[in-house]
Amino acid sequence: MTIENxxxxxxxxxxxxxxxxxxxxxxxxxxxxxxxxxxxxxxxSNPPAMEVYNTLRPESKGLWSGLCEKVRAGLQKTDIGxxxxxxxxxxxxxxxxxKADKKxxxxxxxxxxxxxxxxxKEMEIEETKSGRIKVEALMTELGSKISPEDQKKHDMLMxxxxxxxxxxxxxxxxxxxxxxxxxxxxxxxxxxxxxxxxGIDGRLAEKMSINDKAIEGASKLVxxxxxxxxxxxxxxxxxxxxITRVEGYINQEKPKGLDLEVLRKELAKLEKARKDLxxxxxxxxxxxxxxxxEVEKLQGKNASLKVQRxxxxxxxxxxxxxxxxxxxxxxEESELSKGIDEGDIxxxxxxxxxxxxxxxxxxxxxxxxxxxxxxxxxxxxDELGEIVRSGGLDKLEAEETVMSIKLYNRMKLIEQNQKSExxxxxxxxxxxKESEAxxxxxxxLIALWNSYHIKKLGREKVDQDNxxxxxxxxxxxxxxxxxxxxxxxxxxxxxxxxxVNKFSKLNGSVRGxxxxxxxxxxxxxxxxx
Amino acid sequence: xxxxxNLQNILNQAQKAIADADAAIVSxxxxxxxQEKELVKSREKYExxxxxxxxxxxxxxxxxxxxxxxxxxxxx
Numbered sequence: 001m002t003i004e005n006x007x008x009x010x011x012x013x014x015x016x017x018x019x020x021x022x023x024x025x026x027x028x029x030x031x032x033x034x035x036x037x038x039x040x041x042x043x044x045s046n047p048p049a050m051e052v053y054n055t056l057r058p059e060s061k062g063l064w065s066g067l068c069e070k071v072r073a074g075l076q077k078t079d080i081g082x083x084x085x086x087x088x089x090x091x092x093x094x095x096x097x098x099k100a101d102k103k104x105x106x107x108x109x110x111x112x113x114x115x116x117x118x119x120x121k122e123m124e125i126e127e128t129k130s131g132r133i134k135v136e137a138l139m140t141e142l143g144s145k146i147s148p149e150d151q152k153k154h155d156m157l158m159x160x161x162x163x164x165x166x167x168x169x170x171x172x173x174x175x176x177x178x179x180x181x182x183x184x185x186x187x188x189x190x191x192x193x194x195x196x197x198x199g200i201d202g203r204l205a206e207k208m209s210i211n212d213k214a215i216e217g218a219s220k221l222v223x224x225x226x227x228x229x230x231x232x233x234x235x236x237x238x239x240x241x242x243i244t245r246v247e248g249y250i251n252q253e254k255p256k257g258l259d260l261e262v263l264r265k266e267l268a269k270l271e272k273a274r275k276d277l278x279x280x281x282x283x284x285x286x287x288x289x290x291x292x293x294e295v296e297k298l299q300g301k302n303a304s305l306k307v308q309r310x311x312x313x314x315x316x317x318x319x320x321x322x323x324x325x326x327x328x329x330x331x332e333e334s335e336l337s338k339g340i341d342e343g344d345i346x347x348x349x350x351x352x353x354x355x356x357x358x359x360x361x362x363x364x365x366x367x368x369x370x371x372x373x374x375x376x377x378x379x380x381x382d383e384l385g386e387i388v389r390s391g392g393l394d395k396l397e398a399e400e401t402v403m404s405i406k407l408y409n410r411m412k413l414i415e416q417n418q419k420s421e422x423x424x425x426x427x428x429x430x431x432x433k434e435s436e437a438x439x440x441x442x443x444x445l446i447a448l449w450n451s452y453h454i455k456k457l458g459r460e461k462v463d464q465d466n467x468x469x470x471x472x473x474x475x476x477x478x479x480x481x482x483x484x485x486x487x488x489x490x491x492x493x494x495x496x497x498x499x500v501n502k503f504s505k506l507n508g509s510v511r512g513x514x515x516x517x518x519x520x521x522x523x524x525x526x527x528x529x
Numbered sequence: 530x531x532x533x534x535n536l537q538n539i540l541n542q543a544q545k546a547i548a549d550a551d552a553a554i555v556s557x558x559x560x561x562x563x564q565e566k567e568l569v570k571s572r573e574k575y576e577x578x579x580x581x582x583x584x585x586x587x588x589x590x591x592x593x594x595x596x597x598x599x600x601x602x603x604x605x
Binding site: 042043045046048049052053055056057060063064080081083084087090091096099100103182185186189192193196199200203206207210213214217218221224225228231232235236238239241242243245246249253255259262263266267269270273274276277280283284287 | 533535536539540542543544545546547549550551553554556557558560561564567568571575578579582583585586587589590591593594595596597598599600601602603604605
């Protein structure tokens with residue numbers, strides 16, 4: 001298999017030095033990217049295609065070029081999935097189908113015309129035969145006979161007519177066969193288009209699966225990185241305590257001589273250790289941020305791949321529009337629910353109905369058998385909560401089910417909240433604080449965010465990164481925030497602080513910190529008091 | 530050697546904090562190196578797997594281009 005001029009930027013051979021540099025947050029060494037000459041014909045890198053192209057008539061070449069205009073522009077893209085999906089539009093073009101229909105119609109017309117010609121010949125033969133019979137009868141009546149010359153002329157005429165008929169029959173057969181061949185070719189092509197659609201979709205699904213594995217791997221590294229930072233932070237605390245004690249002794253006891261000298265030496269060593277620990281923590285943070293950005297990048301890639309796959313196999317029209325797709329009559333099974341397989345999640349409901357999650361679609365069957373299909377934002381947190389509670393998320397992860405990242409993240413957050421609630425959560429763990437757990441106020445959230453980062457990064461770094469949040473005069477400090485609102489409110493405030501209109505436009509470092517903070521908050525690792 | 534027990538305790542605590550910090554940093558550096566190696570390895574595998582799928586997509590596209598052009602030829 002040759003992969004010359006592959007229109008993707010991902011190099012086939014890994015560059016270890018580049019990866020290492022990225023891991024450490026350094027500028028990666030420059031690579032010589034393969035140049036893609038977008039000005040060449042789209043099939044220039046495909047000799048067999050070029051060979052066929054060269055045999056085409058000008059009008060066919062013109063049609064091909066017209067269809068390929070979009071893809072030619074697409075060659076500038078670095079996304080092979082998008083490129084393949086654009087190409088699919090070329091192969092699946094109505095103009096090709098129209099061309100085939102036109103050709104088949106012209107052949108059918110030709111067959112019809114030739115069959116009429118054949119019919120004409122047959123009639124001519126019949127007429128000639130019956131003419132002769134009439135002439136013979138007339139001449140017999142007159143007591144005469146057809147002369148041998150006339151007989152010969154007639155036989156020759158009949159022979160010629162029979163020959164013409166035979167030739168016409170042969171022509172009709174040839175044309176009919178040609179028509180069948182054209183029809184077969186058109187059918188074969190239509191089947192190839194369908195097959196290629198599945199082939200590309202399958203490869204895009206495979207790319208998503210590879211990304212998912214990479215996301216899982218990078219997420220584990222993020223977790224290890226975090227755990228290591230916690231260990232170092234613990235050492236930093238021990239170090240601070242030792243410094244305080246040494247300094248306290250010097251200030252209070254006023255030691256002199258050798259004692260003072262020993263204490264000063266230890267103090268210097270402790271300060272050096274503190275500097276080393278802080279430096280190490282900073283390095284780990286940089287690496288952690290890089291890894292978090294890597295996870296987000298891969299998630300973004302999967303979101304794009306999902307969009308591309310949806311172009312090949314669009315979701316049901318109404319679902320795509322964001323409306324309730326179909327409300328079936330009781331007992332009427334939707335097309336979607338007919339396709340339930342092992343990777344799907346089926347949850348029974350207390351009222352006797354059920355819910356089935358198939359990819360991004362949720363089919364809810366009521367106790368009366370009535371079916372409603374929901375997708376995306378239409379699916380409520382309560383419904384997702386039921387799925388998560390039934391162990392659905394674990395099953396989805398185990399089966400590596402393809403679904404939107406947004407929905408998956410919602411389920412993950414719900415799972416975290418459920419765990420946090422069932423464990424009592426840090427801010428509900430202490431007795432009498434259960435009701436408070438669901439009553440995080442805006443004031444508390446801001447205080448928690450600020451103290452968490454000052455403690456973790458130090459005031460200098462927090463100021464440097466512009467991380468401190470303030471409450472605005474217009475905001476009610478006692479505003480109670482439901483668990484699901486925390487993320488939104490925090491993201492809004494951070495976006496405002498960063499002077500951007502969307503949280504997603506903030507740099508990866510801040511987004512990563514918000515993610516870590518919310519995760520730790522949900523996991524009950526943060527002190528709220 | 531200081532005679533004051535309190536001073537001795539303070540010094541012991543300081544020395545332990547220094548030794549633990551050193552050990553934690555050594556361990557952390559080892560972890561970074563291990564992670565770095567793991568990342569390189571997994572990224573290499575990732576890129577290889579993605580490149581394999583990309584090559585398959587490219588092959589599918591090339592084959593289908595030939596089929597489409599042949600189809601155009603057949604329909605002339």
